[in-house]
Amino acid sequence: MENIIDTICAKADEASIRQAGQILKRGGLVAFPTETVYGLGADALNEDAAAKIYAAKGRPSDNPLIVHITERKMLDGIVSEVSPQAELLMEKFWPGPMTLIFRKSEQVPYETTGGLDTVAVRMPSHPVARRLIQEAGLPIAAPSANLSGRPSPTSASHVEEDLNGRIDMILDGGDVQIGLESTIIDVTGDAPVILRPGFISREDVEALMGSCTLDPAIVGKPDPNLRPKAPGMKYRHYAPQADMLIVEGDPDFVTRTICAKAAKDLAEGKKVAVLCTEESRAAYGDLSCHTVGTRGNEETIAHNLFRCLREFDEEKVDMIYSESFREGTLGGAIMNRLLKAAGYHVLQQIGGAHGSLS
Ligand code: TXA
Ligand code: MG
DSSP states (O other): OOOOOOOEEEEOOHHHHHHHHHHHHTTOOEEEOOSSSOEEEEETTOHHHHHHHHHHHTOOTTSOOEEEOSSHHHHHHHBSOOOHHHHHHHHHHOSSSEEEEEEBOTTSOHHHHTTOSEEEEEOOOOHHHHHHHHHHTSOEEOOBSSOTTSOOOSSHHHHHHHHTTTSSEEEEOOSOSSOSOOEEEEOSSSSOEEEEOOSSOHHHHHHHHSOOEEOGGGSSSOOTTOOOSSGGGGSOOSOOSSEEEEEESSHHHHHHHHHHHHHHHHHTTOOEEEEEETTTGGGGTTSOEEEEEBTTBHHHHHHHHHHHHHHHHHTTOSEEEEOOOOOSTTHHHHHHHHHHHTTTOEEEOTTSOOOOOO
């Protein structure tokens, strides 16, 4: 039988951060807030501690972890080379929601990198994450603090739902700011390649370095012949338990189609929910709606998306209809998560504009 751990849940104040630092030094597991999503931290240089992360999350062991640091000098111990491109990106976007892939040093165990010779590194800006890493005095490996396959947690209560009894401590620092995981950029080759879209967009990177490509394996529906360079991108993440369909087209087509399909499902006795925006809410009338944010500010949509996906599970709905969010600089990152949640199940208006994810 699995061991049940007495998980300490504490508000992230100085005393609890100190206690959490001690737990990390001893090889334990602590969940903590970052500006993107909550992370599940362990000593990145201790293979047993890293192995515990996989066990607690039920995560496949070939899916590597991101190592979190607070200062540039912590990087030197864990990577074997830093390209001029990486220097530019770090200078501009660290601390912040950007993870870079480097060649790893011998110090980093293969448990942390899922067997790879590269290591993912991020310098978070969230004050609690930073205090915790400083307190532990260690690079901290931290994937998102959810059970494998569930949406990433954007509040401490999401972490508790998934990991209570499986980890040593949860530091509650309130809701995160961004709500989507960091942009992952591979800087081991000639030109930077985005392996996972996030708050820092391709345009942001291009403005700095001229050219930047997206890993072809993450654009649109997964192609069985293309293997994503970020191993985690091959899993059906973020998935609510219900079936989900994304409806795309002009706003009138979208609301009419969703209303018609929902009416049919309801008549069959199914429990239906809609993921909509403030702009469209009224068009759905009596249907059960989750307003994810406003199209006037796409950051609100990023911020609330994972919380809405969790709410659908709590309400045990059978079918979710969602609008599409391809526009804007965050459209690629939002749609990457939404398409995975929907298992790439999309209904497109015939003759409508076919958006591009790149
Ligand atoms: O915002 C974030 O990045 C959050 C917070 C906690 O920092 N962390 C996070 O970690 O989202 P996780 O484990 O859920 O996602 C890590 C992703 C996975 O898709 C994994 O495959 C990829 O990073 N990754 C890690 N190391 C890699 C490597 N060496 N090469 C390619 N991809 C890597
Ligand atoms: Mg994750």
